[in-house]
Amino acid sequence: MGLSVCVFCASSSRIDERYLELAAEVGAELARRGHTLVSGGAKVSCMGAVARAARAGGAHTVGVIPENLVSVEISDEDSDELIVTADMRSRKAEMDRRSDAFLVLPGGLGTLEELFEIWTARVLGVHDRPLVILDPYKLFEPLRDLMTHLLEEGFNRPKVFDAVGWTASVPEAFDLLAKAQVPIQPTAEDYAESETS
Structure with a gap:
């Protein structure tokens, strides 16, 4: 049985054509695998491209x-x-409620805000649904580097990377979405103050 896959992506009209093509490829693959699309409900930009291809x-x-x-x-x-x-x-609560898995495509501030909310909830053990970032053009590489830097500085725990899959491949993204996720259980040690002086 197919999943209800929430796709977070751009609604901007000023982006390169390759991002629209990626969104259309995602919509086609989603349909091929028998999934349902949950999206932001716009017919413009990547949101529109993924929905049209899925239908x-x-x-x-x-x-x-x-x-x-x-x-x-x-x-x-x-x-x-x-x-x-x-x-x-x-809107976000309804998308969350209707979704079995989350796929993040290249996007701007709104897409990042949606990503961070679902990612944070996953790290905190609020849900164990799959979360995957599809980034074939390395748009989010600086974000990945930032998360690594925050880990090195002690602001992130390694679990932050356990909570999300990263890929440049559309088929691999859907393979990751279909995998059963290991629940992330925060522990007291995750939040304990360092005792080193």
């Missing part, structure tokens, strides 16, 4: 968009289900 392949698509962005992001009226929420917080 073209026969996938069921669920779009979730806040009321104040219906006209700005241009809501995807072709969604099999289009849910209009009161605000951004309820």
